Amino acid sequence: MDVLVIGAGVCGLTTGICLAEAGLSVTIRAAVPPERTTSVAAGAVWGMVRVGPPERGLSWARTGLEALCKLAAEPGTGVRMASGREVSRTPLEAYHWMELLPGLRPCEPSELPEGFTSGWHYTAPVATMPVYLDYLRARFERAGGTLEVAAVRSLAELAGVAPVVVNCSGVGARDLVPDPAVVPVRGQVVIAANPGLEEFYVNRDEEPPWITYMFPHGDTVLLGGTNEEGAWDEEPKPDIAERIVAQCSAIDPRLRGVTILGHRVGLRPSRPEVRLESEPLDGAVLWHNYGHGGAGVSLAWGCAAEIAAAILEGAGTG
Ligand SMILES: Cc1cc2nc3c(=O)[nH]c(=O)nc-3n(C[C@H](O)[C@H](O)[C@H](O)COP(=O)(O)OP(=O)(O)OC[C@H]3O[C@@H](n4cnc5c(N)ncnc54)[C@H](O)[C@@H]3O)c2cc1C
DSSP states (O other): OOEEEEOOSHHHHHHHHHHHHTTOOEEEEESSOGGGSGGGGOOOBOSOOSOOOHHHHHHHHHHHHHHHHHHHTSTTSSEEEEEEEEEESSOOOOOGGGGGOTTOEEOOGGGSOTTOOEEEEEEEEEEOHHHHHHHHHHHHHHTTOEEEEOOOOOGGGGTTTOSEEEEOOGGGHHHHTTOTTOEEEEEEEEEEEOSSOOSEEEEOOSOTTEEEEEEEETTEEEEEEEOEETOOOOSOOHHHHHHHHHHHHHHOGGGTTOOEEEEEEEEEEEOSSOEEEEEEETTEEEEEEEOOTTOHHHHHHHHHHHHHHHHHHTTTOO
């Protein structure tokens, strides 16, 4: 084995793909499989939310945008280009990362829900995460990669297993590294039958921990949500689900009485900055790739490409 990757969320799978497609022998070891990770709970639209550092982050996001736009043109990836709005009851500046989106424009007054005064309309890649994660896993395995479901109890136990280890453990990095800078930001969402929504919608005005958003995915719509800092509970809470549906229905009355199909909870791996750097590990090299907050789907290709390039060039491979 050339490389052991810890974690099978969007960051671990994408890193595994970049390394395996470059010809390296790669195993992913993950405590839980892709369909049970935080990644599966994401909305998931491209953007730089709750993540840093700003400049390196923007560069990873640019690479991610290019990669996701290409995947949107391929059938079966779970990624497509979608249009939608970010709206506010107060004047809303465009976020700096929105400048990468060619179709960005202010919302027409007629496009704003009642009571809202400003907003931005744009088109960006959106992933249906269960399908996208299946696609990534299959692509990794097609490139010769192996995925094993097993927890890594300590980084020290990996000495001698592979010359390079890449740590994509998400919020698990808090205990595994250990890195107290990693804090979970719990996000709960509701999956409902889609009553006809075609565009996504995000409103960041709500008082924390609330945020209101809707992401249509064909026959279903993902309704959110929460940003609960420091909360570790992965069980969906009925009272939160009820409030999410009520908030979304107040914006789009088509959602009143909607059929609920399921609930998802994810723990965003929040950190002041993504940790992407290497350090020695008992004669091997340990790369860290965690702390992607609310933007892991968007940054995964950029971070994976940077690590793969460094490993292939032999930089930091001991
Ligand atoms: C509700 C919600 C909405 C979101 N919306 C968006 C969005 O619109 N756009 C966007 O870009 N991002 C979004 N995000 C953020 C995004 O989902 C995360 O940044 C991303 O999923 C993090 O991926 P990851 O691979 O680092 O971690 P995870 O998906 O958490 O995967 C971590 C993996 O590491 C494994 N692991 C951990 N510890 C160990 C260990 N000790 N041993 C072995 N394996 C271990 C786990 O089992 C798992 O397989 C959202 C998140 C949530 C919760």
